[in-house]
Amino acid sequence: MKYYSTNKSTVPATLCEAVVRGLAPDRGLYMPEKIKSLPKDFFERIQDLSFKEIAFEVADAFFGEDIAAEELRNIVYDTLSFDCPVVHVNGNIWSLELFHGPTLAFKDVGARFMARMLGHFIKSDKRASGRADRCVNVLVATSGDTGSAVANGFLGVDGIHVYVLYPKGKVSKIQECQFTTLGRNITAVEIDGTFDDCQALVKDAFADEELNKQMKLTSANSINVARFLPQAFYYFNAYARMKEHGLADNLVVCVPSGNFGNITAGLFAKRMGLPVKRFIAANNANDVFLEYLHTGEYTPRPSIQTIANAMDVGAPSNFARILDLYRHSHADISADICGAAYSDAQIREAMAECYHNNGYILDPHGACGWRALTENLQSGETGVFLETAHPAKFNDTVEQAIGASLTIPPRLAAFMHGKKQSVPMTNAFADFKQYLIKKVE
Numbered sequence: 001m002k003y004y005s006t007n008k009s010t011v012p013a014t015l016c017e018a019v020v021r022g023l024a025p026d027r028g029l030y031m032p033e034k035i036k037s038l039p040k041d042f043f044e045r046i047q048d049l050s051f052k053e054i055a056f057e058v059a060d061a062f063f064g065e066d067i068a069a070e071e072l073r074n075i076v077y078d079t080l081s082f083d084c085p086v087v088h089v090n091g092n093i094w095s096l097e098l099f100h101g102p103t104l105a106f107k108d109v110g111a112r113f114m115a116r117m118l119g120h121f122i123k124s125d126k127r128a129s130g131r132a133d134r135c136v137n138v139l140v141a142t143s144g145d146t147g148s149a150v151a152n153g154f155l156g157v158d159g160i161h162v163y164v165l166y167p168k169g170k171v172s173k174i175q176e177c178q179f180t181t182l183g184r185n186i187t188a189v190e191i192d193g194t195f196d197d198c199q200a201l202v203k204d205a206f207a208d209e210e211l212n213k214q215m216k217l218t219s220a221n222s223i224n225v226a227r228f229l230p231q232a233f234y235y236f237n238a239y240a241r242m243k244e245h246g247l248a249d250n251l252v253v254c255v256p257s258g259n260f261g262n263i264t265a266g267l268f269a270k271r272m273g274l275p276v277k278r279f280i281a282a283n284n285a286n287d288v289f290l291e292y293l294h295t296g297e298y299t300p301r302p303s304i305q306t307i308a309n310a311m312d313v314g315a316p317s318n319f320a321r322i323l324d325l326y327r328h329s330h331a332d333i334s335a336d337i338c339g340a341a342y343s344d345a346q347i348r349e350a351m352a353e354c355y356h357n358n359g360y361i362l363d364p365h366g367a368c369g370w371r372a373l374t375e376n377l378q379s380g381e382t383g384v385f386l387e388t389a390h391p392a393k394f395n396d397t398v399e400q401a402i403g404a405s406l407t408i409p410p411r412l413a414a415f416m417h418g419k420k421q422s423v424p425m426t427n428a429f430a431d432f433k434q435y436l437i438k439k440v441e
Contacts, residue, residue, distance in 0.1 A: 001065045003030040003225060006320045015066040016121045019114070019226045020136065022219030023206040029320050030225045036061040037273045046236065047243040052080050054240060055233035061272065062229050063117075071120060076233075079112040084234045086241040086384060090358040093373050094247075095366065095387045096238045103178055104390035104412055106231070106262065107149035113230035114220055115153040115160075122159045137436075138162040139205055140220040141198035143258060144171045144310035145389050148178030150220040151186045162220070163436075165189045165198040168424075170305055170312070174393050174412060181418025189435075193427030196303050196314050199259075204429045211433055214440055222261020223317050231265035232272070238384050239274055247382045254280040254372045254385040256365035257289065258311035260318035262386070267325060267336065279337045280376055282368035282385075284308040287341035289316065296330040307344045307397045308364035310389070340372040347371075351401040361406070363391040363398065 002012035007028030013021065018030040038061060046054060056076045063072055082100040089095050101108025122136060138160055140150045147164040154162045164179045168190045180188040191198050202219055205211055222228040235253065242248045253276050255263040263281055270276050283290055284306040292298045300315035326332045342350070350371040351362050362370055369385030377383045391398045395406045408416075425432055 001063075002033045004033055005029070006031060006324045015063060015225075016124075019118055019121060019224065020216070020218050021206075022139075022217070022221075022224045023203060027203065027207055029223050029317065031321060031324055032062065032225070035268060035271045043273065043275065046240040049240060051083060051233070051237045052077050054236050055080055055230075058233055058236055058269075058272070059230065062232075067117075067120065075113065075116040075120065078116055079109065079230070080233070082108070084109075084237055086238055087360075089354065089360045089370065092247075092377065092382045093370065094242070094382070094384045095360070095370070096234065096384050097387050098234060099363075099387060099390040101149075102411065103145065103148040103152050104393060104409065105145035105149055106234075106386065106388040107145050108153065109233060110222070110227040110231050110261075111146070111149035111153035111220060114224060114226040115150075115157055117226045118160065118218070119157050136160050136216050136218060138218055138220045139165065139202045141165045141195060141202045142171070142179070143167065143195035143312050144175045145393070146221060146310075147171070147188070148175055151179035151182055151188075154220070155182055155186060156184060161185045161187070163187050163189055165191050165201055165425075167194050167198055168192050170194065171309060172394055172396075174395070174416065177415040177418060177420070180420045180422045181415060183421055188422040189425050189432070190422040191425050191427050194303050194305075194314075195312055197427040199313075199315070199317065201427065201429055201432050205433070205436070208429075208433060211436060214437060221317070222259050222264075228261040228265050228318065229268065231262055232269040235266045235269040235276070236274060239276070242382065242384065248275065250277050250381045251275065252277055252280065252373070252377060252381050252383045254282055254369040254376075254383060256308070256311060256369045256386060256388055257281040257283055258286070258313040258316065260289065260316040260322065262388075263337070264318045264321050264325070267322065270336065271325070277381065280369075280372045281337055281339045282372040283339065283341040284311045284347065284368060285341065285343055286312055286314055287339075288314060289319065290339035290341045292319075292330075293334055293337065293339045306347075306364075307394070308347055308368060310365055311368070338376065340368070340376060342368050342371060348401040351398060352403070355402040355404070361391045361398065361402065363387065363389045363394050365389060
């Protein structure tokens with residue numbers, strides 16, 4: 001399958017080219033030339049399939065033309081070494097728990113899949129050429145969980161070096177420990193700025209001809225097709241599990257949204273035939289998408305720091321994919337997606353209310369999703385929100401909100417014992433470029 005750029009001013013790429021490049025030469029985001037509809041019988045039997053079995057059938061629709069079935073099955077099954085269960089919270093609201101992976105965040109799915117796919121292409125290239133190629137350098141901007149998921153997904157992968165760019169003082173301490181203590185082929189770069197500054201540095205690096213002549217660069221942010229498309233897996237799994245409960249009709253899915261890669265994967269799933277009635281994009285104070293839904297005007301702006309920091313994005317990259325998917329039709333986008341946005345105070349209220357009334361502990365991002373469902377579900381609908389990270393990753397914020405102590409999972413506590421290793425950096429591209437060039441000299 002070929003992949004075209006959302007800017008439509010460069011030739012389509014192969015899957016390998018799209019994954020290795022990350023961003024298209026014209027700075028657009030890659031999109032598959034076709035989205036295959038899954039057969040009717042798949043949805044008739046989906047409740048009888050395991051998460052891995054469901055994910056393989058979805059992956060085959062995306063990538064089966066380019067990767068042999070057995071190799072693709074190995075990539076999928078190795079990626080999904082953990083479950084993503086659906087848990088009842090209250091009334092007609094359920095939580096899709098995406099924090100059971102190695103770094104306790106939803107991005108483990110996409111990051112682990114991309115690491116394995118990129119490793120597959122590197123090995124294939126070495127076999128075809130009979131030589132070891134230059135190291136592939138993965139650049140990733142993070143506002144929290146992306147950095148830890150990508151760093152741990154790629155840790156120790158031969159032929160790959162990862163640079164994690166994160167905004168100084170704007171991620172939780174636990175999140176920071178998850179990608180600054182690893183060493184080996186992982187370098188943390190602490191940017192004096194915002195997440196949007198980090199994202200801009202990554203995009204500027206891809207656009208710089210001199211830098212790309214000296215380094216082979218790719219991105220592990222949700223701008224990469226191998227990062228965001230696999231996130232469709234758990235939407236199908238959520239539907240299957242709800243169908244087991246007899247609650248799959250009139251299903252509404254609420255997605256805490258920052259850079260909009262996650263909800264874009266859900267929209268792809270819907271286009272493939274997944275029977276989701278509609279989506280809700282839940283934002284924090286960074287509400288440029290909600291403003292677009294209300295006005296039809298998209299006005300990106302500097303991000304605002306909030307307690308739901310992974311959603312602190314003022315210029316969501318994947319908005320370009322949503323526009324392309326819906327042929328820039330505001331009416332069609334609004335028909336499939338509604339929105340909600342919450343202040344820090346409202347997020348704290350949601351965490352406290354859900355804990356005291358239901359005994360369920362939310363992280364700040366899931367709190368936006370749960371509150372959006374409580375306020376927007378209609379009669380006869382069943383809601384599933386994405387609990388995108390383990391609450392303990394934000395233990396100070398959550399404990400203050402609910403008035404109770406959290407138990408830190410052993411996997412998370414282990415990161416806290418490592419020594420921080422990071423490279424301080426300004427938000428000027430010239431400084432970042434100079435640093436990268438010196439790394440390869």
